[in-house]
Amino acid sequence: MSGADEWWRRAVIYQVYPRSYADSNGDGIGDLPGITARLDHLASLGVDALWLSPFYPSPQRDGGYDVADYRDVDPQFGTLADFDALIAATHRLGIRVIVDLVPNHCSWDHPAFRAALAAAPGSPERALFHFRDGRGEHGELPPNDWQSMFEGPAWTRVTEADGSPGQWYLHLFDPSQPDWNWDDERVREDFRTTLRFWLDRGVDGFRVDVCDALVKAKGLPDWPHAVHGVVRPVDGRLPPMWDQEGIHEIFRDWRNLLDSYDGSRILCAEAWLPPERAARIVRPGEMHQAFNFAFLEQPWSAADLRSTIETSLEANDAVGAPTTWVLSNHDVMRHASRYGYDGAVALESGVGADDPQPDRALGLRRARAATALMLALPGSAYLYQGEELGLPEVTDLPDDVRQDPVWERSGHRIRGRDGCRVPLPWTSSGPSFGFSTVSSSETWLPQPAYFGGFAAAGQEGDPASTLSLYRRALALRRERGLGTGPLEWDEDERPGTIAFRRGDLHVLANVSGEEVPLPDGARVLLASEPALPSGSVPRDVTVWFMR
Known part of the structure; x- marks a missing residue:
């Protein structure tokens, strides 16, 4: 692959959650050979890169984001040889590969943390993590008041030898995920080794998990405020565990390392920050991209979406970086269900069978319109596996099969993220809808019976299908160079709509307004709903057209 250009400024990147994409050996869990066998789907979709969620050795207490070995493949997903075969196959198809880097925390099964537990307080082994004496008369209270993102204290007490x-020890997430101490140079050097290991195997970049939490404020001061969703200052202060100035030195170091390789290798930041703070991570010499979670968080509202688009473009343009756009991922409710509610929803809380249910038809209609809007915007776009099929969140999972650690940590109050991680349906029938090569196998999370109606095979050849919409939108986006270039707002934009131009292409998203007539002679290139009233755009529809 050539790859010397700045492909990441305009790329469409497809996220694969390996446990749920395709199973090659019949154990009910997706794996690397399964992904390789289904690459034709990504090629026909027309994406530029594949992002792999963690496939490293892990006890899987948090879906692989509890890494026990950063430089190997978990046997349930295959081998390093399988990984090399996947890299070679994707590159032959002209698709790049980005892998997850999880630098904030590891698994408590990681050899370094096991050594820390066996060592004495104040030892070099413990200095790799955040070990502290407790407060209270006998050290019985946590060192500070920080709360875990998975509910409960962010500290767990150990039993000494x-x-x-x-x-x-500190864990911003599950107790099984101790936070690394990035003030220790040994941690920094070990991660440089990890970066080189995967770069030498041919990966094209890294999506960096929780990158804005690597450096904590000196002294680990108390912070009595809850932190959920996009991190914003309180009383003019940033939370001491997020977005500290020291993270930028780390990013500049990594950027220098990646720039020493050929082929435009990239770094993408997972940082739940407002656009003006996230833009600081993508300044020249730091990361290439940062996820735009402010856009993902917006309800189905023309005013909110437009405001976030404007703010995002302004913030990133100021530092010469592309804006990224994303609507779904492995951590949040699928947007085909999220938009089935009116107003904002708790993105990571999940939905159970006894909770208020989304309007599935309305959600899919709005999701298709939102995707058509997103793919017309300048910058890079991320897709989450299954959204091209119109997959909804699974809102009726039995509670006894849930695996997200927040379910137990919250005392069964928060159902968590399992609903967006259910294995994909490839065929319209069969026990696993084609997910597994073994017809009798059960999937690691059960698929609902209605998943067959969303199967990829059933959408082939149907011009009205969601899969056809995605293919058409991606082809037009590439053909017309929509990933780059300016966006000009339509001065005649009507209430409840979003309207702009990309060169001679006009984009109109009718979010909540009255039916909007198209200009005389308009030639529609793409519509999020296949059957438009003659010459007009109804509510919850996005259209690309030429005059």
Whole structure:
């Protein structure tokens, strides 16, 4: 592959959650050979790159984001040889590969953390993590008041080698995910080794998990405020565990390392920050991209969406970086269901069978319109596996099969993210809808019976299908160069709509307004709904047209 150009400024990148994409050996869990066998789907879709969620050795207490070995493949997903075969196959198709880097925390099964537990307080082994003495008369209270993102305290007390209650260690997420101490140079050097390991195997970049939490404020001061969703200052102060100035030194170091390789290798930041703060991560010499979670968080509202588009473009243009756009991923409710509610929803809380249910038809209609809007915007776009099929969130999972750690940590109050991680349906029938090569196998999360109606095979050849809409939109986006170039707002934009031009292409999203007539002689190139009233755009529809 050539790859010397700045492909990442305009790329459409497809996220694969390996456990749920395709199963090659019949154990009910997706794997790397399964992904390789289904690459034709990505090629026909027309994406530029594949982003792989973690496939590393892990006890899977948090879906692989609890890494026990950063430089190997978990046997349930295959081998390093399988990974090399996947890289070679994707590159032959002209598709790049981005892998997850999880630098904020590891698994408590990681050899370094096991050594820390066995070592004494104040030891070099413990200095790799955040071990602290507790507060209270006997150290029985956590060192500070920080709360875990998965509910409960962000500290767990250990039992020392002599059996006595000991120090506490920090984990911003599950207790099985101790946070690394990035003030220790040994941590930094070990991650440089990890980056080189995968770059030498041919990966084209890294999506960096929780990158804005690597550096904590000196002294780990108290922070009595809850942190959920996009991180914003409180009383003019940033939370001491997020978006500290020291993260930028790390990013510049990584950027220098990647720039020493050929082929435009990239870094993409997962940072739940407002656009003006996320833009600081993509300044020259730091990361190439940062996820635009402010856009993902918006309800189906023309005013909110337009405001976020404007703010995002302004913030990123100021530092010469592309804006990214995303509507779904492995951590949030699928947008085909999210938009089935009116107003904002709790993105990561999940939905159970006894909760208010989304309007599935309305959600899919709005999701198709939102995707058509997103893919017309300048910058890079991320897609999450299954959204091109119109997959809804699975809102009726039995509670006894849930695996997201927040379900137990919250005392069964928060159902979590399993609903967006259910294995994909490839065929319209069969016990696993084609997910597994073994017809009798069960999937690691059960698929609902209605998933067959969303199967990829059933949408082939249907011009009205969601899969056809995505293919057409991606082809037009590439053909017309929509990933780059200016956006000009339509001065005649009507209430409840979003209207802009990309060169001679006009985009009109009717979010909540009255039916909008198209200009005389308009030639429609793409419509999010196949059957438009003659010469007009109804509510919850996006149209691309020429005059």
